[in-house]
Amino acid sequence: MSKRLAKPKQYKRASGGWGSLEGMSKIELSAKAPPGAMATLAQMNKPGGYMCTSCAWTRPEDPHAFEFCENGAKATFWDLTTARCTPEFFTQHTVSELRGWGDYALEKEGRLTEPLKYNPVTDKYERTSWEQAFNEIGAGLRKLDPKSVTFYASGKAALEPSYLYAVFARAYGHNNLPDSSNMCHETTSVGLKKVIGSPVGTCQLEDLEHCDAIFYMGQNPGTNSPRILKNLQSAAQRGCKIIVFNPLREKGLIEFVDPQSPVQMTVGTPTKIDHMYCQVRPGGDIAALMGVCKRVVELDELAQSKGEARVLDPDFIAQHTHGFEAFLDKLRSTDWDAIEHESGLTRAEMEAAGDVYAQSKAVIGIYGMGLTQHVHGSQGIGMLVNLLLLNGNIGRLGAGCSPIRGHSNVQGQRTVGITEKVALAPVEKYREVLGLETPQQDGHTTVEFLEGVIDGSNKGYVGLGGNLAKAVPDHERVHAKWADMELTVHIATKLNTTHCIPGKTSWVLPCLVRAETDEQESGNQWVSIEDSFSHIFGSRSDRKTASPYLKSETAIICGIAKATLDGSNPKLKWDEWTADYDRIRHLIAQTYPDEFHDMTARMNQAGGFFRGNSARDRVWKTDSGKAEFTDPSVLNACGIGDAEGRYHLATLRSNDQFNTTVYGHDDRLRGLKGSRMIVMMRPEDMAAERLREGDIVSLVTDVSRDGEPERRVSGLKVVPYQLPARTLGGYFPELNALVPLWYHDKLSKTPASKGVPVRIVRD
Template identity: 55%
Template sequence: MPKKEDLPLTSGPAGGWGSLRSIVRITRESHPSLGTLDTLRRQNKPRGFMCSSCAWPKPANYKPFEFCENGAKATLWENTNDRCTPEFWEDHTVSDLLAWTDHELECTGRLTAPMKYDPATDRYVAIDWDTAFAEIGAALQPLPREDVVFYSSGHAGLEASYLWALMARAYGNNNLPQSSNMCHETTSVGLKKVIGSSVGTVIWEDLDKTDCYFFFGQNPGTNSPRFLHPLKEAKERGAKIVTFNPVREQGLISFVDPQNPKAMLTGEEITISDQYHQLKGGTDIAAILGLCKAVIEADDAAQAEGRKAVIDWPFIEKHTHDFDRFIQFARDTSWDAVTTECGLTEQALRDAAQVYMEAERVIGVYGMGLTQQSHGAWNIGMLVNLLLLRGNIGRPGAGCCPVRGHSNVQGQRTVGIAEKAKLIPMDKLRELFDFEPPQKDGTHVVDAAQGVIDGRIKATLCLGGNLMRALPDTERLERSWRDQELTVMISTKLNRSHLYPGKAAYILPCLARSEIDEQATGNQTITIEDSFSMIHGSIGHRAPASPDLKSELAITAAIAKAATAPNPKLRWDEWTGDYGLVRNLIEATYPDDFRDYNTRMHRPGGFWRGNPAHDRVWKTESGRAEFTVPGKLNALDFEDAPGRYRLLTMRSNDQFNTTIYGYSDRFRGIEGTRDVLLMNAEDMADAGLSHGDTVALESDAGDGVARRLGGLSVIEFKLPRGTVGSYYPECNVLVQMGHGDELSKTPASKAVPVRIVKG
């Protein structure tokens, strides 16, 4: 627990020696094998392997070290010399391990052999692969098809993901929830509705041409550090950056380039944000509306005085729909309503709008601060409204840029991992594989989790991830997860989800991306899609952590072969032997996106699968980009009340999603613990709390379910009044299942209603 006087108002810059020290510390703790430096040298480069951390693009003109602190940590963590062998279980029961932390579980090392849970001894025991596949298939075959879920995290390559989706449909359902259900599904739904594209519109070249970034609810310093290099280059050529975030994130304040020797020697920092606006949690709608009001008023004044218009009227008239309704809404909403809602002054919003109006080309960047809200789709609609006002979608140097959190999470959706049947070319599957694909929509991950709680879901198969830890309502899930007939997890390391085995439970260990994937036709290439819709080849060069590991594709194909009806066109063994055959299938299924797939996959910088909205082709109902009017000025589904706070869940500098590398959140000055509650000093005083007090958080969802997280130390932190912060995934215990965006169902983890209880 840090002392109050030791907490800086702002910590040191992102990057720099702090980044290198963090990598060195993880190197010591993870015990990486020899040759890891050579592995890092190949990371994110042509004919190398693609980072398994975030989904930031891989440029064609790469640097000598084309990885960031997060990427280095992910690679070091996976390439540890530590091993979790079957012998580990001779000294540990599953019940014993429930007391271990997430970090301690990961530190056991790489899994080395397939395991099956033995309820008699409460241990996992070794099982051979053929027996495991046969038993899994036998368990799946008699189950009602709608009762089985095929979940995937964002790790697996496009080839394994395509077969995973094909397996589910050949088995008989579209129950294909994915990790994007918990983070950027709001993007897929919200953007699709307003611009006709479910992904962002920018490409790498736009970053070199933009003269302004507007950031909303995204933190590159912790979640996508490689983004800091384009931001630094933008600032050096005179671009402006304006940030809206309830939390002052160091990556958007200052940066020292660790690949610049002069900067490292001198400590030369570059200021990232020209303006930084700490709005109240969940009030981006009001803040963005304020920006739009300022633009509209400036245009009114320009027209009255005969000056050049501020709004891009030719674009509005040719490319947009429902502008009249939106502009009337903006005019009718008072400045007082806007500022009261978001907590920013009118002048602050006008200052930000002035930067927007002076810029010819603007990129709007956002992350889960917009998507993980009860009305996250309204947030996205408002950001698009702002960009449309001056034609900032569909031209060089401008566009909408959602930053995805997990490598290939976007690509998995592209190749068929989706629960909505209308998104899938079922006719192509019917033609290629001679079976009738199911037409009924499958289950979203939140519905699947509720189905486990209710006893409706009988089996969950996970292609990667730590699903139980990532989902809301942790305690309710823990009480129900073991009641399933079957749980299967394809994993590289031990995690908390393994500690809640179903009646039959299997851990199937898989290769890491950096490892050689030797099949019948040699070492295999996989492919991934980044946040900019670029497809990249990835090939491993390291010896596998264990000779008994299989690739994600090989495991998927073997389960499919055991669980689905025989079909001569489902050639699981052939596809396992040559991933190029799977890429041929992907190209045949999605010919517009994957033309000349095998030929282009190793192109430096990747190949672009295209995006109609980037070319101002709007695949919406109106055939135009849609202006939208939100239902209210915030994205919350609850009202403020005495003693009720808006909990913002956050990642530390020392984690990636549910993987906890350690206990150092250097950007916030928090060391040695994750059991903290960050709180505004005035809120602390009103609540009678002091720095270091121990408190608990209790859910204030009002649904009659008790949810509590205790043992938190209060830390004074610069946050807006009424907003408190604590760490994900620990806070998932407080998030109500079903409390999420009304369109996408993405959990509203950035605005959780809570109360603080002393002691």
């Protein structure tokens, strides 16, 4: 084998720019979008228009001419495809055959057009009527113990159907309401609430206009939330220093060309985004932040010794925080050698980041799942908050903590009652407003639902969107038992893998997309969503529906609920709520009067309305009544440490992907194309393993419990990439099979998919 190291793959252009426009055009053609799709985009994220179904970035009060990004355009083209997956398609293919197609091929068949029921004799989905579907689903649910049934929600459903979905579940008799937050950002809801009393971020859009520094951790905006790039560009141009902590060097955090700037698109140069780029190893954020905090405290002590202005804010710490002395003791007792080893960074890098913090008056911490999807992800959030608290960087202009959400309304679903925790549900208001006595036993998280699927205790599943069977960890164990459920119901727009693992009785119920007209008895309906800044916006479209047989998510939920429940509660007015969504918003306002009063009127204001955030007001709803400094018990968030032959795998999304929806097989911003069955590997590690670019290997999970089968994914092509030592990268959801179901964050049970211990086996 040659001693010359393989050359890492890379994308030579900036993020955004012509590459973004080319990417949009490619998917527009591939999706067979109609001519009017571009006109639909012109109304996206604007008053009177519809809110993007991709990420949860906000809608500004004064929108640009084009208030959408590459991801939003792809999602819209994909939704508005002219391809149709009719009942006739299913006469030609068994479900067993379709299960082997893969999600890209399944979704390419286009929009589902009519309700379908699975026939186990023919192994095919067959046309059914809505009346038959509702009646038989209702009868099936009545036969099951409600506590053995799960109502799962993906993050796209708007506030109105989400509110009713939670009401239906509790009227039926359970709190089994996990959603896609359990799979991605639940660690924020649990971990952030523990330390500042708020389960969501404290920042507003205006803070990005006044910050001096941004500590940006574990999130790839170029692929996952491109609309934030304009804000990062503006911040960098005015001198804000952006310090990046991420295992991969992502183009969106390095340089950006604004596609809406004719000058920059033609004769201009890309805007440099990062001031520093720290390639932290998987799970190493705790140690990295420990090093930064250690430097900040050292600089404060030095300033005190010289009689200079302090770096820390002692008044804020004394008045607003708890646990500072214990955290200080931890900093002093943790040596630099351990911090460097666990972070994968040098002391000089962390000290330089600390210098930036110390020199900044207003700092924002932005993070994604690279920080949270670890066994000790909650402690990673705690460490980021520790850093912000040192100088009072929560609760003032230009400062705060800002998690970047994925799905467009995943945060909003939790806000209006989709939660498995009784303590977070509006139990008293349900009783007052709806005359509803709710179950007092906590429901289960997604992980607990999957455990119930495996052990047979979960008998029924209703899925409000999503492709959960593909998104979950431990594919082999889960999929082997999924079809044993008595009843599976899927509310969906396109066919996917989850639909191809039907229960003993199974239905696929086709629904509208957000960009289509939702015509009900009272006219074309408005829905509402919540962005990641806790603003509520109205959304409506006049795009013609893909099929006259489609129903809205609200109508489907109400139809199933009416057919399932005994009708003894006159306050559950399913027909009236279907006819006029204003009545649902009235219920939401009654249930959450402080946040949602006058909801219908306020949601269509230029900037929507802000439902408030106690931590932003420095009101700390924690056990101590103050913001909590935390004392981390580990320096690396991965639950399994180093060992001979062990690597840590971070699962990733490609540029042509949104969650489990794959638009194509290229990953432009990483310079990769042609296949998703790859493993990215550091050239030095390739040489040590005597591997060449293009070699085919398997990854095997390097930890297991007694009696568990081996977890293996084979047929992966080795690709050289710039990564930290002993770190691998590969695609979600193809590599989810390597993540044990029990390998999750300690507090939230979110799967720990960003640092999976694996070993390499030659195929």
